[in-house]
Amino acid sequence: MGKSTPEFKPTDNPAAFSDSLVTKVVICGFYTMVLIYSLKSWNRSFHWTNEYDLFTNALSVCPLNAKVHYNVAKVADAKQNNSWALAEYKEAIRLYPEYYQAMNNLANLLKNKNQYSEAELYLRKALHYKQDFPAAWMNLGIVMANTKRYEESDKAYKTALKYRKKYPDCYYNMGNLYLEMNKTKEAIDSWYRAINLNPKHVSAWTNLLALLDNTGQTNKALQIIPQALLAVSEMPSINFAIANIYGKIDNYVEAEKYFKKAINLFGDRVQAIHFANLGLEVAAAFIENFKYFEPTECLSKLKILTSACYKLLARLAFFNIQDNEIKEAFNYFQKCIQFWVNLPNSDKLNRLSRDGEYKFIGDRLHLVLLLAIDIFTFFTTEQKRKSADFQDIYELTFKEEILKDKEDVVKLTSCNQTTLTTYLDKSHIDFLDVCQTLVMYVSVDIFCAWTEYEEDGKSMQQKIGELCYKVTETLNKINSISEHPVLNMLQQISTKPMNLEDVINKTDINVIIENINKADDRSQWIKALLYRDKLCVEHLLLEQLSNYLEELNEEECYKLFQMFNKFIQDQKDADEFLKLLCLKLFQKCDRNIKYDIVENHFSNETFNNSLETMEYHSMETEIFNKLIISSDEDFSVILCLLLQNPKKVYHKIFSLASENIHQADIMNKVMKSLDKFSKHYYTEETESSIISTINGIISGLDSEVKRNNFIHFLTCIKSSSIPGPKLLLLVIMPNLHTGLLKKNIEQICVQCKLLQEAYSLNELVQYRAPTLAMLAQVLDTVRWKINTFTSIAPPTLELVIQLQTALLNTYESNIPENESVWLKSKLRNINPLNMYYFRLLWNPPGNTFVEVISGIHIHKDMDLEHLVVWLSQYKFFTLPLKDSDISFVINKFAIIDSYLEENYVEEVKNVMLPLFSYIAEKKETIEYDILQCLHNKFKHEIFMGMINNLFNNKMVAE
Known part of the structure; x- marks a missing residue:
């Protein structure tokens, strides 16, 4: 060991040549093997580069591993993909019903969605499996507090602390509970404990400082400020709270210092807080402290603050509030817009050079024009209460009772709140008056001088001119302000932006990307991509398009989908990214357009999987979970899956329907939404996709419950998705025949149940003779001997006899001759035991079952022992005996x-x-x-x- 291999020469070994060849082959094989495993290792390490790749890759390898689904759910939660996370946590619990960690995390998500009852259910399940689970106890306490069960909440928090003594988050939440119960001393003590355990607990610091400030305990607040700054000095909420405390004791130097730091840390993330009182307090604090800013340095922050105050005013449409609060919000907006004319510390502008002054005037007008687009776009766009930048913590800033019922979406242009509408109209006029004042500052000299200031390839004159054009286009669409004098003034200095459609094909990709990344012209450049000739193969541009799809309207999305889909159909090896982008565009289309797209894609009633992506499985899980959870879900969402793989969609629908009646009823609605495609088939198949799916699933149902649910589902969709004759001739009869050949009593029973539940006697009359012939074969098969008995045989026999008797009775007295002759030819070898049930056809002697099958006349004087012996021996065995x-x-x-x-x-x-x-x-x-x-x-x-x-x-x- 450790020494090199001895070197042999050809003279040392006559077989040296052959040995050296073998050695080389072995060495070559060894290095090849090393290379192969290195590549495999590299491939695996690629999946370890981030959690998302690692766990989604694991999901494809171990789809039945509960831990993998749990990890995927955590990653989805981190990416704020709540629906996917919910689905994966539920799948983890389904695979491992005692997975208490998954139950806790699932409950957390449900709690954040205000689904408190379901959250409590999962938390109690988790605690059933692990009593000493502190996180679950804490979360249960939060749920109890949110449902105003304060005493139970307190007990839950204390139980959590019993199992985990050092639990800062629990103390923080307990403090929130005590605050809700007006126990301010206990709240302060709880937050102190949270901070002692975790000095960087920002929420505990923020609440503690705010409560001390609001309850007049300023000295206590001043004592702990140094500790707060030492622990969390870079948190904007802490600096903002400290600035307010110093402001209230007239220490303006310190107030200015911390306020400036807070607004710098907030950057462009200033939010319009949603509860009026708190929002107004925040706005007041920002405006009050704005006087400390330098005039040349505050313009971008002033734009953010003005926009936030306008949105604060506009979003009051979601709440039932007093008129004085609306007026107060309007007054704060007024103060903001007046800052544009009367900037803080404006005397410092006198120090600017002439060039500096001209540029400052241009910068200010440029930002005001951007603000105008921001404000009036917000006004004309439908607003959601939970906007894209909404954070769950905002829910804590208001009480639910002030929310307007079912007001989750508002269109401000048609708002029915008179006071708010009046103040919005006035705010628009006042803002445009400010714009007019700023435009009047622009002399001919200033306007001409703007040509000398260039940034990103455009002069200031061009940038402002194009913005003026956009603003006038926007304002002309709003009747209440379209006559304002500022429009004429803006038109005089406006410049129509270049028609990008004409130059998009001549522009370098990098230039296009650079322009897209500039917020000013992003929308125009994205829309111009519709006219880019080679867009389908320009991956960098496709990425940009995918990032900014919100810039496109439905019609533009439809056009791009058609372009990409045509390219995909022409290219057999189309890029996966292009397919995903195609599906994103499809999802943004109108519901009716979606149906048109799918119909055109599957022309001639022929299915294909040309648009299937590797994301199909996760999409399927997310969409079907939404459909099952929410009864109000738009069932057209299923079209995105159908477009990828119809066979998998139908298989999922029928599989879910077999699990329980609730899902069967929902899947029935889904099938109705897909009625147009019920006759479609794959070119390699001879029957419709629905029929082949049913036949594939029905024979594999492994429990009585699933079989009954499936029968219920097929009965529901018989009238719409599957015509009765097709169900009978393409599903029931073939499967019944297969069951007879294989003597599979369960399969026979399922088909007979389906026949009984899905069809009335009137529907079966036209198929009466062949159905009776098939039922006769069933009777022969399900008859059992002592050595062939199964538990399902007696109920199946009873069911078949009911069907056969009811159907035979539709003949009333006589069977038509042609049917009689045909039936006799088919039933000539019928088991004598079954002769009784077809006595109308054969008219044998005897009136009872025993008389018909034995041929013995039963009378009171006969030898009963002889009859019993005969019956006990009859047909128990086939001869000869084995x-x-x-x-x-x-x-x-x-x-x-x-x-x-x-x-x-x-x-x-x-x-x-x-x-x-x-x-x-x-x-x-x-x-x-x-x-x-x-x-x-x-x-x-x-x-x-x-x-x-x-x-x-x-x-x-x-």
């Missing part, structure tokens, strides 16, 4: 004997005697092993005596 038949019967009776009490032995012996007599009569030679088996299996001597007498000659001979 040893296996006899062994089977012996085993069955031996089992009975083993459980038999002494007082029943004689009675059972009398039952056994005719059967064993029949065996002894028909089987002349019996193997010695079978006779020996009798002695080993029966414990009661009376049975052995009977058997010895019957088989005495054989045993003596042996």
Whole structure:
């Protein structure tokens, strides 16, 4: 070990040449193997580059691993893909019903969606499996607090702390509970404890400082400010709270210092807080402290603040609030827009040079024009209460009772809140008056000088001119302000932007990307991509398009989809990214357009999978979970999946429908939304996709519950998605025939149940003769012998007899001759036991079942013992008897004997005697092993005596 291999020369070994060749081959093979495993290792390490790739890759490898689904859910949650996270947590719990960590995390998501009842259910399940689970106890406390069960919430928090003494988050939430209960001292103590355990607990610091400030405990607040700054000095909320505290004690130098730091840390993330009182307090604080800014440095922040104050005013449409609060919000907006004319510390502008002054005037006008587009676009766009930048913490800033019922979406242009509408109109006029004032500052000299200031390839004159054009285009669409004098003034200095459609094909890709990344012209450049000739193969531009799809309207999305889809159909190896982009565009289209797209894509009623992507599985999980959870979901969302792989969609629908009645009813609605495609098929198949899916699933249902649910579902969709004749001729009859050939009683039972539930007698009359012939075969098959009995056979036999009797009775008195002749030819070999049920066809002698099958006339004077013996022997076995038949019967009776009490032995012996007599009569030679088996299996001597007498000659001979 550790030494090099000895070197041999050709003279040392006559076979050196061949050995060296072998050595080279071995070495070559070794290095090849190393290379292969290195590549595999590299490929695997690629998946470890981030959690998303790692866990989604694991999902494809281990789809039935609960831990993998749990990890994927955590990644989805981190990416704020809540629906996907919900689905994956539920799948993890389904695969491992005791997965308490998944239950806790799932409950957290549900809690954040205000689904408190379901969240509580999962938390209690988690605690059932792990009583000492502090996180679940804390989350249960939060749920209790949100549902105003304060005492229960307090107990839950204390239980969490019992199992985890050092739990800062729990102390923080307990403090919030005490604040809600007006126990301010206890709230402060709880937040102190949270901070002592975790000095960087920002939320605890923020709440503590705010409460001390609001309750007049300024000295206490001043004492802990140094500690707060030492721990969390870079958090804007902390600096903002500190600035307010110093402002209230007239320490303006310190207030200015921390306020400036807070607004710098906020950057462009200043939000319009949603509850009026708190929002107004925040706005007041920002405006009050704005006086500390330099005039040349505050313009971008002033734009943010003005926009936020306008949105604060406009979003009051979602709340039931007093008129004075609306007026107060309007007044703050007024103060903001006046800053544009009367900037803080404006005397410092006198120090600017002439060039500096001209540029400052241009910069200010440029930002005001951007602000105008921002404000009036917000006004004309439908607003959602939970906007794209909404954070869950905003829910804590208002009480639910002030929300307007079902007001999750508002269009400000048609708002029915009179006071708010009045103030919005006035704010628009006042803002445009400010714009007019700023435009009037622009002299000819200033306007001409702007040509000298260039940035990003455009002069200031061009940038402002193009913005003026956009603003006038926007304002002309709003009737209440379209006559304002500023429009004429803006038109005089406006410049129509270049028509990008004409130059898009001549422009370098990097230049296009650079312009897209500039917010000013992004929308125009994105829209111009519709006219780019080679867009389908320009991956960098496709990425930009994917990032900014919100810039496109429905019609533009439809055009791009058609372009990309045509390219994909022409290119067999189309890029995966292009397919995904195609589907994103499809999802942004109108509902009716979606149906048109799918119909055109599957022309000639022919399905294909040309648009299927690797994201299909995750999309399927997310969409079907939404459909099952929400009864109000638009069922057209399923079209995105159908466009990719119709076969998988139908398989998922039918599989979910078989699980429970609730899902079956929802999937029935889904199927109705897909009625247009019920006849579609794949070119390689001979029947519609629905029929092939049903036939594939129906034979694999592994429980009675699933079979019954599936029958219910097929019965529901029979009238719409599957015409009755197709269901009968393409599903029931073929599967019934297969069940008969394989003697699969379960399969036969399912088809007979489906026949009974899905069809009325009137519907079956036109198929009466062939159905009766098939049912006759079923009767023959489900008849059992002692050695072929299964538990499902009796109810199946009863069901078939009901069907057969009801259908035969539709003939009333006589069967038409042509049907009679056909049926007799098909039923000529019918089991005599079933003759009774077709007596209308054969008209045999006898009035009862026994008379018909035996041919014996039953009367009161007949020998009943002879009749009983005949019936007990009849057709139990086929002749000749086999040893296996006899062994089977012996085993069955031996089992009975083993459980038999002494007082029943004689009675059972009398039952056994005719059967064993029949065996002894028909089987002349019996193997010695079978006779020996009798002695080993029966414990009661009376049975052995009977058997010895019957088989005495054989045993003596042996």
